[in-house]
Structures are given as C-alpha cells and as structure tokens.
Amino acid sequence: MVLKVLHPYLDECKVAFVAVANKAFDAANANRMICIYRSLPSAEDQKVLAYGCLGLQLEQGQSTTDNSLDKIIYGLCHGYRQVLRSSDIPHIFHDRDFIYMLRELRFELMNLNETEEANIREITPLSLLRALEDNFNGVRVEEFDRLVDIFATVVGEKCYEFRSLIDEKQQCRRNIPTILRNSMKLASARRRLYGRYKLIIDESNDESAVRLLFQCGILNSDPNQTTVFRMSDFPDDIDNDLRHVEILSNIKLCMETGKTILMINTGRIHGALYDVFNQNFSIMANEESRKTFSKVAIGPKTVDVVVHEDFQCIVHIKRSEFKDIPAPFLSRFQKYSFSISDFYLIQLRELSSEEQKLMRDIEMKTRSFIDHFGKEYFYGFNNDTLYSCLLSLIKRNVQDELYLSNIHENYNQLTIQSKAFIEQDINNKKQCFLFYIISKLLQLASPESMIFKLPTFDESTSRLLCQNYFYQQEHFNIENFLDRLISTSTSVINDNELNMNENIEQKLSNINITKKLMIFTRTSSSIMSLNKQTKNDLFRKNDEYDGMEHVGDKVNIVNLVSHGYD
Template sequence: EIQRCFNLIDFFWTMSYNEDYNEPNPIRCIALSLALIYYFRLPTKEDNAQRNDYNTPTREKLAEILSEKIPDFAQIIQNELERFVNTDNFVIPDGVAVNQAIREHIFSIVVSIVTRTPLCIIGAPGQSKTLSFQIVLQNLQGSQLSKKTFCKCLPAIDPFFCLGSKYSRSEDIAYVFERAIKREQQYQQNRIDTRCVVFLDEASLPDEKKMVLKVLHPYLDECKVAFVAIANKSFDAANANRMICIYRSLPSKDEQKILAYGCLGLQTEYEHKNINKHLDKIIYGICQGYHRVLSNTNIPKIFHDRDFLYMLRELRFELPTTTTDDEETSINTIKPISLLRALEDNFNGIKQKEFQELIEIFLKSIEEYSPNFSLSNERRQEKFYRDIPTILQDSLKLDSKRRRLYGRYKLIIDESEDESAINLLFQTGILDFDPKRISIFRMSDFSDDINNELRNVEILSTIKLCMETGKTILMINTNRIHGSLYDIFNQNFSIMATGDMRKIFSKVAIGPKTIDVAIHEDFQCIVHVKRNEFKDIPAPFLSRFQKYLLSINDFYRIRLQKLSRHEQIILNNIEEKILSFIQHFGRQYFYGMNDNTLYSCLLSLIKINENEEYSLLNLNQYYTQLTIKLKSFIEQNP
C-alpha cells in the first residue's frame, strides 16, 4: 500500500487534470493519494451510526488525524472531487445525480484505469457502482471520439467484461485476463493510447469455498492491465491487499436529497434559482420518509436505494412538466395520488397493513414540511389503493418506452406452497396462456438436476432466445441460474443506434462464459419465489425487482368486494361457519389443510361472465345435481 501510494503521488504530480493548476501542488498530490489508498476505504460516521457499528474507524477520524499534517484534509479532497467530476468534464446521463457516490466512483475508476492500479468498489445494492463504470466507459473514448475536452486528454478504454456467478471458474477469469493482456500488448506495439480493463461485476457471487478468485493474485501483482471489480462485500485479505478498496457508505440525508433532485430531472441548484419552495419541501419530505421506512421495525427489511431511485423515476416521467425559456423541462409539483401510485409499484411485496403503514410514514414525513400534502385533498370518490393483481397487471401493460425509463422486472412472492398464485394469475388473465407470448421455466430439486450444469446451460440458452424474440418468461424455482442473469435483472443495457435502428444488448453468464445478448424491447421477466424462501434471497437480487406478495386469500378478498352486498353477506356467513366447524373438530383432523384451503374453496364459488361481472354460483343447483348423482350410490350402499 505504501508503494502504491507513492506511485499515485507520482501520477498526480505529472498529471494536470484541471487547467487551473499550472504547477504541481505536492500537498494536493499527497492528499489525493492518501484518500484513494486509505480515506475512501473507511465508512462515514453517519454510515456507522445507521449500521449500529461503533467500532470501525471512520473517515472523519482519519481526516482529523491527517489534518494535523495536512490542514483541512477533508475539504481538500472534496474540492478536488468536485473539480474532477462535473458536467464540464464528463457527459452525465439525464436523470443521474452527480452526488458523492458518483464523484468518488468516477474519480477512483479513472485514476485506476490510467495508472493500471487494481480497484474494488464495495457497497450495498443501488449505490451507482456499475453505473459509474458505464459513465466512464462512455466518456473515455480517446482524443478523437471523446465529447469533453477533459476526456480527450485521457486514454480510451477497451473493456473486457466478466460477470461473476456461482458457476464462475478460475480458468475462465484467467482467460479474460489473458485476452486483455494480449490486446494491451498490441496497443503498446502500435503506440495506440488505449487501456484494456478487466471489469468483474458481481464479484461477491463466485463460490468462496472453491477459492475461484485466488487466480487474481498474479494478475493483480503484475498490473499489466487495469482491473475494476464491483462487489457487495469485501474481498478476502489476500486480494484486498493487492487493490485499492473503495467502500461506499450509505448516503446521508443531504446526499439523498441530491440523488432525488437528479432522478427527478432537477438541477441541484434548483432550490436557489426557483421560487417554488413547495416542491423542494415535498422532495425533502420524501427523502425523510424513505429513511424512516428503512429504520421502522414494523416494515420488513426488503427495500434498498434502487427501489427509491425507480420510485423517483416514475414520479418524474408520470407527472406534468413545464418548459422554461431555456427549453428545459422540469416537474412543477408532486401530487399525493402520484406518489401513492409510485409507491405501489416500487415499495410493495409486503402485507397490506404493512404497506398502509409505509404510506402513512411517507405522507406524515411530507406533511411536516408541506401541511397540505394529503390524500384526503384528492377527489374523495376515487379509489385510492389498487389491489395487488391490478398493480401487477398495469405494470405489465406499460409500453416499451415507460418500461425502459422506470419499469423493472417482477418478483412474485407466493404465500402458498403449491404455486397457487401463478395459477390464479393465468386464470384471471393477468398472464397469457399463449405459448407464443410466454415461456415457463421450472427447475426441479432432484439431486441429479441440481448438479446438472448442462441442464442449466440449456435453460439459459432457451431464455436467451426468448430475450431476443421479445417473449415474456416466467421463472419458477430457478434460483440456481439467477446469478447468470444479474445484468439482465439489473437492466444493465448497452444501446447501439444507427439511424432509425436501435438495438439493446446485455450480458449473460452461460456456464463459465459471459456473452452479449440482444434484448427485444418487448421482453419481460417474471420470477416466482415462495414466501418461506424469501428470507434467503440475497439483497442484490431482491433490489432489482418490483415485488408483489400474492396469496389465494388476496384474490378471494378482491373478488368478494366485487359481489353485491347480499352475496358478500352470504359468503361471509359461509366463511364464519366453516371456520367455526374447523375450530370445533380441530384443524389437525383435516388432512392436507393449510391457510389457503378454505379461501381456495370460497374462491371457486365466485364466477365471472363474459362482461367481467362477478356473481355467486347457484349453490342450490349444484347441491341438487350432487344429490342426484349420489342417489343411486346411497341406495346401493345404505
């Protein structure tokens, strides 16, 4: 690390990345090197507090120590980050906020690539890690193709992607490195200013017991090509000591607000330039509400920053906008009903009472700053809350443009043990039976199938074909191949456009290889998991989906509300009598009965006609038919 620090000091001494610096500043060079090697790897004080960690040293403590020799160390670093990463130096995609995470990531990635110093960025899901690499990749295209003057002075990047998964092998990672090294040598021989960089995404997924990443040791020591890894947890000491490690702390309240402004398409200086303080108060309230949801013990810990970001994106593109004299468009307000719809799409997957409490947390947080922000101010006759099947159906019907802007793939959390939710989705027409539109993938739990990698590759190849043709895929019990599809689930797409033609590509790990796959704009993915398996789902996977909790009881209650008042009373009486009957004799004497049995029977009593009108079956007729059919049997067997 000490040698690496001196190498970086030498780099900052010789490189003037800002035209304001006419002469090298030794204090600046030393401070930036110490920041990359030591400062950025530590969590912030607020991050420690959020995680109830009071033992790990913080950035603030290190800055205090270093400030004894380098006055205002933390301020020097912050000033340099702001000078380095801004819209003058980099093309930042629309809707991306230039917050602290983006600045630290882009700064670290650029320095790492130019100096060929291995880098690992560690952080929770939704912290803009992969996005930052994509921004650097789009900007560093050499002196001829780079759009910004600053980037024209930096070498172009030739990326070699490697997607980590449970099935990653040492020899496959080594193969990617060897290809990159060979290409780098060709560039050097031809005096082409291009850096080859091996990008290992989802570096936490390869099996630690197999020591897959041990193969990195010689490549990290030699530093023949640049290396950038993205992970959700730290590497082992042997690998971590060979790299710069950047720890992404959880965003502070101020950072969350900057993030919200960016996702809503507003400039961070908006509050200073615009007299509309009402919108600013609502945004701050939304950020406060999100923090309170994360800390609330009654709300399941299944939500992450990516859910928050996609909620803001939906708000941005579904709200009315205004155009200024500079031809800039921006939203002018956020309505309570619009916030509710965005929360229904992105903060679901929990029980109804929990979701209503989540809504109340957001609304009360906003009302503290904007007292008139309330659902009660909306039209009272409007039905505020949509039921889960309706939310899911509306989301599946989004056009390709809206899906690309704020839509995500779907995660169905099934309360039953027998895939009842999936069957009901087909019966209600939310999912289409047509095999030309949807393909269903099921994987068995037989031991021969679990260890059959060839079978996994066959399924992935078929899924790849569905992606290319725009079919919807339904994945049931497919957790063994989820790691191979993380880039797809994350909708981490590359877009190639020529004239009116537009193609979307992403990466899939089929077996040990990572390949590019064309993605049709109509492609959709639905993943089914059982409720009892939900607690074992890793956070990076969970954060990539819109989540929906479904049960037979939910479907029954929804259809019950659509019956006439008289028919509702009849079914409520039936339910009450059956529950009393079961309680009297004891549930243990009803073989095979579970929480869904009763409501499955009651649901079968409700019929839908061709006009989608709901009514009860004619129970007397069914009873009569039953007695007629059984009459001869009873007479023969008195």
C-alpha cells in the same frame, strides 16, 4: 478463492483491476489493492441523488413557489431513511427501490413537449401513492399501510396536503393484481425509465400464486405469449449443466421474440441472467431501428442477446425462502406479495352487495363447521384452504366481469358423485354452496376422524355427512378412486334426468375435469413398491366389476421412492 488466479497480475501491477463487492475481501486479497469503503449516503448526498433522478437541478426546486418542490423532495428522502430504520417494516428495500420510485415520479413532475423542454409540475399525494405501490411493495397489507403513513407524515410536515394519504389511502389504493397488470402494460418509454422486472412472493407453499396470475389475466396462458420455466430439485437435475444450458437457450429465444417468461424455482441459473435482471442493456440505434442487447452466460460463454421491447420477466419465490435471498437480488425487481386470502377478498369486493353477503354467510357457517369438527382432523388444512374453496365459486365471464357461479358450474368428475348431498334444496343457493364446501373438506378427513366426530352432530346432519363420506366419496379403495378419476360415469344421473334430458352426453361434457390430485394414505408396502411392472397387481380384473381392467391401461406409475428419491 476466485481472485487467487489474479494474484500474479495484481502483484506485478500490469493489469488495471477494479472490483465491486458487497463484503470486505480477506487479507490475502485486500493487501494487494487499495480498498475504498462506501459509507451510507448522507442526507445531502441523498438529496442530490433525488434531484438527479427527478431530472432537476438543485436550483430548480428551490426556485419554485414557496420552495414547495424542495420541501417535498426533502420529505421523500427523510421518509425513505425512516422506512429503513423502522422495525415495523421488513428490511427488503434499498437505494435502487428509492431511485426507481423517483424515476416514476419524474413522469408526473416533468411535462415533456415536442421540443423536449421540461415544464415543472407538481408531485401530488396520489402520484406518490402510485409510486410507492410500484416500488415499495412485496410486504403485507398492514406493513405497506405503515410505510405509506411514514412517507405521508414526513412529507406532510412541510406540505400539509400529503397528510391526506393517512386517511384516504384505503379509498385510493389499488389492489395487487391491478398494480401488477398496469405495470406489465407500461408504454415502452415509461418502461425504459422506471419499469423493472417483477418478483412474485408467494405466501403459500404450493405455488398458488402461479395459478392466480393466470386466473386474473395478468399472464396469458397462450404458449405463444407466455412461457413457464420450472426447475426441479431432484439430485440428478441440480447439477445438470446440460439442462441449465437448455433452459437458458430457451430464455434467450423468449427475450428475442418478446415473450413473457415466468421463472419458478430457477435460482440455480439466476447468476447467468445477472445483466438481464439488472437491466444492464447496450443500445444500438440508427434513424430506422433501435436494438437493445444484454449479456447472458450460457455454459462457459457469455453472449449478447437481443432484448425485445415487449419482453417481460416474472420470477416466483416462496415467502418461506424469502429470508435467504440476498438483498442485491431483491432490489432488482418490483416486488409483489400474493396470497389466496388477499386475492379472495379482492374478488369478493367486485361482487354485488347481495352476493358479498351470501359469501360471508357461507364463510361464517363453514368456519363454524370446521371449528366443531376440528381443523386438525383435515389433512393438509391451512389458513388458505377455506379461501381456496370460496374462491373457486367466483367465476369470470366473457366480458371479464366477476360473478358468483351456479352450483352446476363447479362439479368435476369426483365431486359430481356428491350431487345428491349438495343439492338437498336446489332453490337454496346458500345451502348448496355450503354443502359443496363441506363435501370438499370431508375429502380431507380420515375414516377414524369421521367415526369419532359424527356422534357430535345432530342425527340428521350426522346421517347426511355419513352418507356423503362413506357412500358418495371413495376413501377405501384406490382402484375405485382412480376409476372415478379417469372415467366418465353416469351413475349420478337418476332415471328422471335421463328421461328429461335427451342429450345426456352434452350435460356430462360440462363437468370440469380435475387433472391434479394429492392422495393422503397410510404407509403401505404395496403402494411404496408400485412400479410399471407391478401396476397390474393393483388394477387387477375384478369378477364383480369387469370394467376395472381398463384402468390399468390408462394409468402410468412413476415411483420416485423406488428410484432412491426422498
């Protein structure tokens, strides 16, 4: 369709024209030009490519002792072809991933001295594993293990020491946060040769990976260092060119100042950043300075933008959207998969053996409770729910070390109401954490399910669960619930604590503040019709509790349903 405007120029042969496409043109366009189809590279072509990416001539590899380097390069090429054919590994890798892996190995292979003369060293099993971690990731752990085994087996047929990766990869392999953190901190020389921007594949559907990036220190929450760009899917925003231009202008500013950007749900503007993602840069340098430029399409214009050496880009996508993303887009990035469960297991391994055992016992007992109660009775429960609760118990101190927190560090303005239930025995840390997680799970249960399941527990347990759910949590009155959310209450501090603690305000100030909540409720016309004008009907003054009137002053209602959005 777009090429139709070129027909007169192509017919008259007055304009030189070269087109590169992933698909064949239709007959109307194809018969106006010579079409050349690029076949898959042969084994020999791939070998020549590998030598070029490693900065070698064919003669150099064959001149080494026992032709060992030539054998390794042959194994790498053959291993890559096997990965592409393997049914056990998702077909998300392409020639660009292979090329960047070879570029990374070039740093291990070449020792550049001050005169820039290259001394050929060796490609080691560990350097191969590191290159695979950086360039062939984005798959699940078991799939990556299979990928490493393929390379280790094929290269190991010629160089036996590489077979050690099959058994030793578990001990040598880095976790995803470490890989990503190291890649983000690459020196500029290495980044220019083999560093790519990052693609985060979120295994969850609630953008949990974004929170994990900040939590583990990969991204800095300082707005002077990191900017998050997020686009909505509301109808008025989808085709809002003005909004797109605004976001692209801000991205341009981040590129010039060397910030790190995180792009979430920004697929509609990816085409404008084609050259940036592709790292198709123009360089202007003299004896005093060096500047890098890339093209960005802002509105109807394409402008050259300075790219600061410290600029980093992370694109976030959901695993559920992964299958719809075109292959050329995927190959532009280093790909990493993030999930709550994997991240929890990574942090668990950094705790002491005693704390690890404690957490495993808590997980086992919590799973027993979930199986008995029935996971179908917890709204929104999925495979990551339990791991998310367990992960919240692991904190990081000022020395950047992980530790198992104290129960008092985990209360917020809602869970503090369950303090009496959680701290049945304050000296029993395992029980406190177990009851804390159970209390959080009960927040997801409906009153009907509680009435149905409570008789299945023993009498003492049933009484505790009943008291926590019906008396210490709020499941029946949205006004009371919001009052708990936005107000600081001392109702959970008993008289003894008031007498013992003179500075009760300081104690309350240590409570974590929850700012985001999702409420599961029945369909109600009064709720569905709420807006700014009718909120006073909800937060009406109650004769028994006059303090309720202040809630309406602190609550604003944005009702998307009443505006026609689904």
